[in-house]
Each structure stands twice: as structure tokens, then as C-alpha cells.
Amino acid sequence: MLPIRDHNPSGRLPYVTYALIAINVIVFVTYLPLMSDSRALSEFYYDYAMIPARLSAGDGWSGLFTSMFLHGGFLHIAGNMLFLFIFGDNMEDEMGHVQFAVFYLVAGLMAGYIHYLSEPFSRIPTVGASGAIAGVMGGYLLMFPKARVDILLILIVFFKVFPVPAWIMLGLWFGLQLFNGVAFDASGGGVAYWAHAGGFVAGFILTIPLWLRRGGTAFWSRTEGHPPHPEAKYKLTPTSIPKVPRR
Helix, strand or coil, X not given: CEEEEECCCCCCCCHHHHHHHHHHHHHHHHHHXXXXXXXXXXXXXXXXXXXXXXXXCCCCCCHHHHHHHCCCCHHHHHHHHHHHHHHHHHHHHHHCHHHHHHHHHHHHHHHHHHHHHHCCCCCCCECCCHHHHHHHHHHHHHHCCCCEEEEEEEECCEEEEEEEEHHHHHHHXXXXXXXXXXXXXXXXXXXXXXXXXXXHHHHHHHHHHHHHHCCCHHHHHHHCCCCCCCCXXXXXXXXXXXXXXXX
């Protein structure tokens, strides 16, 4: 179940969201040649990734910040940037550019620290923007629980795109992180589930003051749980592939 877009483009240009995407991509491209040299990549991650065992030894705390802009491969960065693109613009629109940038970084730092607490002696490097983006998703859930999100459902050979309310998609995603965090160790399957769950909760909590300033539940009543501007309408483009009738 993969979100591909929402129906709520921002009311103003989300240039912080776009800048974050650009920074992540540029950083990834700069060390992409190291992917073919495991030793060089390990040394690079040792310097810039977040390694819990180093933090426990009183070293490497800068990795909490730098690790937010590193990724382990094409699918890793593509998935993270897709989520940021979908959910970041509305949060930036509501918070303002500077506040959103601060919110994103704080949520990412908190997510990394929660991952560290979950496995403080792990020597496995942790990289990725997913903790910070999980914070964006947690804030999105609080502000816009009924916003429509188009998801791509893939069941073996069955593919279908359909809209669901944000609270369903985000709630299921958060529940999956909690389940996997409990079922596996902190980095089970190479995924920092507790960083995701922790970032999501951090983002939700950090957004509460904004939600209250907007009126709390009264904000939901005014906006019906959607971003406060007109919803976009999407249509599927007709295919040019000819139909072959059965005989």
C-alpha cells in the first residue's frame, strides 16, 4: 500500500519541502560512487551515519543530524522523498517556511534519539530521512485527518489506485511500525522501526500547539479535517491502447 499523491496541493510554494528534497538528492549523488566500494562506504557511514554504540561511548553525536540526509540506496531515497513530497507541502503551508524547517529537523533529531534509546549498543549505522518525514506524517494526521490520499494497492498481480482518508493510511502505517518494532529488534530487517514510530509521535506532539492555536477541534469543524483550501480533482487519462473484443 503506497501513497502516490494527496488531493490537497498547498496554497503557496512549499520551497522548504522542495529544498529538503533537493538537498537529500544532491547529498546522495555525491557519495553514490562509494556504493560500489563497501569498505569506503563503511568508512563514510562511520563518519556521518548515526551509530548508537558511538553515542553510548560519548562520540559521534553529530551523526544524529547528518544521518538525516543520507540514504542506503535508490529505493530508500525514492520512497522517502515521495512521502515528503506528498505530506510536506501542506504542513509547510500551515506552519510557515521557517517553522516547518525547524519542525522537520527537530522531529528528525528526536526520531534518531529514540532509535538510539531502543538499541544503545548497536554498531549498525542508521541513515535516512524517514524519522523526520514520519514527524511530518504525525503532524499531518493531527491537522488534516480526513484529507484524501490516493494509494496504490499492490496484491501480487492486482494493482489499483483509490483514495482513502489520511487517518486510515497514516494510522495503518504507524501501527505497522509499532508492530514491527515489537516483533523484531530495533533494526529488524534493516529498518529502524522505532525511529519511524518515535518520529511520528514526536511530530504529532510538536504540532499540538499549532493545532490548538487554530482552534483545536473547532479547526476540524471549520475545515472538515482537510487543508483549508480547495481540493484538487484528478482524472485518469484515457488509454490509447485499442480494445480487443472476445470472439
